[in-house]
Amino acid sequence: MPYRRVIEVTFEAAGAGSFPAVSICGKVGEIMADSRILLECREIYKSFDKNKVLQDINLKIKRGEVHALLGQNGAGKSTLVKIITGVYSMDSGQILVDGQPVKMNSPKDSERAGISIIHQDQQLVPFFDVTRNAFLGSEMTGKCGKLDFKKMRSLVQEKLKLIDSDFTADRQISTLSVGQREQAAIVTALLQNPKLLILDEPTASLSNREIEKLFEVIGKLKEEGVTIIYISHHLDEIFRITDSITVLRDSRVQGTFPTGQTDHKEVVSLMIGKELKEFYPKEEAVKGDVVLEVDDLYSGELVRGVSFRLHSGEILGLAGLVGAGRTETMLAMYGVEKVKSGSMKIEGQPFAANSPLQACKEGIAFIPEDRRNEGIVAQMDIGENLSLSSTRLWAKRGLIDRRRESTFFEDIRKTLNIVCTGKKQLVGELSGGNQQKVVIGRWMVGDFKIFVFDQPTTGVDIGAKTEIYKQMVSLAKQGCGIIFISSENEELMGICDRIAVMAKGRIVKEFDAAQVKEQDILYWAAGGDEDNGGKEAKCVG
Amino acid sequence: MLDKKRLRPAKVGTLLLGKGTGVGMVIILCLLGLRAPLFFDITNIMTILKQGSVLTMIALGLTAVLIGGGFDMGAGALVQLTCNLTAGLLIAGAGTAAALTSGITVGIGVGAVNAFLVIVMKIPTFVATLGTMFIMQGITSWYNGGKALTINSIPGFAVLGQGRIAIIPVIFLIVIVVCILMNYFFKHTKTGLRMYASGENPAAARLRGLNTRRYLLLSYVISGLILGFTGVLQCSYNYGASAITSGMDFLIQALSAAYLGSTFSKTGELSVIGTVISGMFIAALSNGLIINGISNQQISGVLGIILILSILLTVIKKREIGQVTIF
Numbered sequence: 001m002p003y004r005r006v007i008e009v010t011f012e013a014a015g016a017g018s019f020p021a022v023s024i025c026g027k028v029g030e031i032m033a034d035s036r037i038l039l040e041c042r043e044i045y046k047s048f049d050k051n052k053v054l055q056d057i058n059l060k061i062k063r064g065e066v067h068a069l070l071g072q073n074g075a076g077k078s079t080l081v082k083i084i085t086g087v088y089s090m091d092s093g094q095i096l097v098d099g100q101p102v103k104m105n106s107p108k109d110s111e112r113a114g115i116s117i118i119h120q121d122q123q124l125v126p127f128f129d130v131t132r133n134a135f136l137g138s139e140m141t142g143k144c145g146k147l148d149f150k151k152m153r154s155l156v157q158e159k160l161k162l163i164d165s166d167f168t169a170d171r172q173i174s175t176l177s178v179g180q181r182e183q184a185a186i187v188t189a190l191l192q193n194p195k196l197l198i199l200d201e202p203t204a205s206l207s208n209r210e211i212e213k214l215f216e217v218i219g220k221l222k223e224e225g226v227t228i229i230y231i232s233h234h235l236d237e238i239f240r241i242t243d244s245i246t247v248l249r250d251s252r253v254q255g256t257f258p259t260g261q262t263d264h265k266e267v268v269s270l271m272i273g274k275e276l277k278e279f280y281p282k283e284e285a286v287k288g289d290v291v292l293e294v295d296d297l298y299s300g301e302l303v304r305g306v307s308f309r310l311h312s313g314e315i316l317g318l319a320g321l322v323g324a325g326r327t328e329t330m331l332a333m334y335g336v337e338k339v340k341s342g343s344m345k346i347e348g349q350p351f352a353a354n355s356p357l358q359a360c361k362e363g364i365a366f367i368p369e370d371r372r373n374e375g376i377v378a379q380m381d382i383g384e385n386l387s388l389s390s391t392r393l394w395a396k397r398g399l400i401d402r403r404r405e406s407t408f409f410e411d412i413r414k415t416l417n418i419v420c421t422g423k424k425q426l427v428g429e430l431s432g433g434n435q436q437k438v439v440i441g442r443w444m445v446g447d448f449k450i451f452v453f454d455q456p457t458t459g460v461d462i463g464a465k466t467e468i469y470k471q472m473v474s475l476a477k478q479g480c481g482i483i484f485i486s487s488e489n490e491e492l493m494g495i496c497d498r499i500a501v502m503a504k505g506r507i508v509k510e511f512d513a514a515q516v517k518e519q520d521i522l523y524w525a526a527g528g529d530e531d532n533g534g535k536e537a538k539c540v541g
Numbered sequence: 542m543l544d545k546k547r548l549r550p551a552k553v554g555t556l557l558l559g560k561g562t563g564v565g566m567v568i569i570l571c572l573l574g575l576r577a578p579l580f581f582d583i584t585n586i587m588t589i590l591k592q593g594s595v596l597t598m599i600a601l602g603l604t605a606v607l608i609g610g611g612f613d614m615g616a617g618a619l620v621q622l623t624c625n626l627t628a629g630l631l632i633a634g635a636g637t638a639a640a641l642t643s644g645i646t647v648g649i650g651v652g653a654v655n656a657f658l659v660i661v662m663k664i665p666t667f668v669a670t671l672g673t674m675f676i677m678q679g680i681t682s683w684y685n686g687g688k689a690l691t692i693n694s695i696p697g698f699a700v701l702g703q704g705r706i707a708i709i710p711v712i713f714l715i716v717i718v719v720c721i722l723m724n725y726f727f728k729h730t731k732t733g734l735r736m737y738a739s740g741e742n743p744a745a746a747r748l749r750g751l752n753t754r755r756y757l758l759l760s761y762v763i764s765g766l767i768l769g770f771t772g773v774l775q776c777s778y779n780y781g782a783s784a785i786t787s788g789m790d791f792l793i794q795a796l797s798a799a800y801l802g803s804t805f806s807k808t809g810e811l812s813v814i815g816t817v818i819s820g821m822f823i824a825a826l827s828n829g830l831i832i833n834g835i836s837n838q839q840i841s842g843v844l845g846i847i848l849i850l851s852i853l854l855t856v857i858k859k860r861e862i863g864q865v866t867i868f
Contacts, residue, residue: 123745137749
């Protein structure tokens with residue numbers, strides 16, 4: 001069934017590439033108020049086990065608008081989108097398209113209702129051309145089941161022209177740039193003639209120029225009458241191209257606003273909420289000399305000129321969005337990623353790690369982000385896991401000294417409060433929090449001066465979180481320097497001495513953790529600029 | 542922007558890699574021909590086409606599995622099994638049609654068993670097909686009792702492997718027909734296209750609502766069909782079945798042919814036509830080396846080198862487009 005576009009709604013053709021900032025749905029006139037709403041979610045509830053992911057979600061998407069869905073990680077954005085696209089089923093609630101209740105039991109249902117989604121990581125077949133990719137799964141055939149490439153190609157070509165792409169339908173995907181692949185994905189979605197197009201963090205891996213092109217494409221689609229839900233962390237993008245903003249936090253809708261009638265500050269404060277919910281065992285440690293000095297570090301695509309100082313006894317928080325280059329900076333420092341340029345000093349001694357082992361010897365401990373893959377060996381027991389980084393210490397002439405392993409184990413178990421049946425328990429059987437403690441415990445036995453914690457509290461319950469914070473504080477009190485990467489700004493503010501905000505591969509701002517407001521961190525992380533930042537700071541001060 | 546990219550040294554290298562396979566093949570064959578002019582004799586060329594046909598058929602069977610995202614260690618063993626079966630049936634007095642049908646049926650059956658092990662039991666393809674390979678070897682040696690099964694020339698049957706139309710061997714024509722059919726299937730039908738997609742990027746295929754397991758099953762079945770048929774051809778070509786059960790030589794050569802064939806495309810895409818060209822190239826190479834006085838035993842070393850080189854080429858190409866593994 002072909003979807004006719006709604007022609008009652010007219011748009012101001014405000015010049016190519018520019019977006020009317022105010023809501024554009026005001027010209028409908030005599031049509032009933034309801035018909036302006038394309039998609040409506042009513043009282044949607046969803047939980048996974050005991051975890052309530054969505055509660056009482058009410059959302060109205062107007063016809064022809066670009067609607068931003070905004071929220072921190074874990075706020076429920078992606079779950080909501082998955083329900084709208086039929087990937088998950090909701091526990092209760094209702095979805096209406098064009099005022100009609102629609103059952104979304106599978107992605108096909110959602111497609112039939114005229115909803116298309118472009119996923120964050122574009123899945124394309126590299127050696128297929130654009131046409132084959134676009135029609136994969138819904139191919140057109142002619143006589144004797146022969147694929148009708150001519151027809152398919154001309155349809156794709158038409159859509160490519162619509163969004164003004166600079167490549168043709170018979171280009172192989174592997175020869176396209178990331179931005180062009182995004183366009184190929186958009187064309188794929190457009191072939192369904194969707195009424196509603198959902199873009200899930202489309203700019204995550206695009207360069208600035210490619211982002212500009214994407215915005216142009218979005219503008220064109222809007223002219224064509226396609227409604228768009230735009231999901232992104234980047235506030236500046238959202239304020240540039242959207243008509244309304246819905247903020248989600250803690251599984252609830254915090255409010256929907258016309259973009260023109262709100263500002264960064266309001267949106268950010270809705271995103272983060274006010275109260276600090278957790279207990280932080282912060283104790284002041286004596287700050288000593290600089291233990292780590294990093295100057296103008298470049299590595300890979302994501303680290304572009306990082307400089308910072310870390311003192312002994314200090315906890316330095318690294319805040320930023322996903323993809324800001326925080327983990328990559330640490331990996332470069334730790335000798336996992338190649339350093340392009342820049343210098344590093346440990347206690348004043350120049351140092352360049354070629355391998356993690358060397359970094360280890362220099363006294364850097366690294367607790368990685370991806371615990372399951374990088375931190376533990378699930379099939380080995382706790383004792384063995386604990387000795388992984390320091391077998392040198394525990395082994396006598398190449399043989400592991402089991403007795404020493406045992407004494408160390410008891411020590412670590414006590415200090416970290418690891419809940420387990422004993423040294424022989426397999427790490428894979430432990431809870432997330434206790435696994436994390438094992439990872440941390442592994443570094444406790446060596447002589448380390450610098451500890452890097454990369455998102456240590458993700459997927460860990462509140463009790464274990466506090467345990468981990470305590471450990472950081474006690475390490476700081478012993479005179480170690482600690483770098484704490486986290487996407488939860490709250491915990492950074494709760495436990496750090498200083499917070500450095502990273503964006504686009506550099507540290508854009510440093511704050512004293514005791515003074516900083518969460519808005520400011522988010523503002524800078526989302527790519528805020530110096531001028532406005534100054535103003536905001538003045539306002540706050 | 543594109544032109545600039547092409548001018549960079551790395552891109553020039555890739556370009557050479559892209560055209561390199563064909564150019565390299567021609568150069569190697571010319572060198573062999575220069576040292577032994579007999580090589581380019583028309584009778585010799587026809588002999589090569591005949592000798593290479595069974596190998597190419599096996600390579601086509603493997604290509605079908607590889608396209609669907611699977612792997613088959615037992616391709617050679619399956620051919621030996623159906624070859625022995627055919628020989629045994631013919632000796633027992635069965636007709637050509639019965640021999641053909643049973644060979645193909647057994648082939649499809651083995652393909653289905655492989656698919657079951659891989660898809661339902663979720664055993665890694667290498668291990669599963671290695672297992673079935675040994676089982677087939679066991680059955681083969683039990684069936685032929687460790688002896689070669691020689692058949693007398695049966696007119697209707699011998700045509701398959703030994704006949705000629707004008708000067709061209711019938712068995713080669715069969716290869717061409719199978720190649721055309723397979724190429725049509727994989728490039729111009731919905732199912733073929735989807736098999737390619739689910740083999741190359743299962744995640745993408747699943748996102749589009751395709752059932753990748755179904756296409757893997759289909760690729761094993763198609764491959765079984767071709768390999769079963771190849772066993773029958775082999776029986777006709779050989780006047781029976783040899784006592785060797787492993788078919789390892791076949792497997793190595795066929796794998797080389799499939800991977801070498803994939804290096805014809807810029808992105809390392811497996812292709813039916815590439816497989817046929819490479820299969821025939823490998824046959825020509827063996828032939829040319831023997832004419833040049835290199836012993837049969839040394840040739841398997843050369844084939845090993847070709848296998849490694851062709852896989853290496855594929856890996857390099859896949860890395861170019863951002864995929865690290867080929868299995």
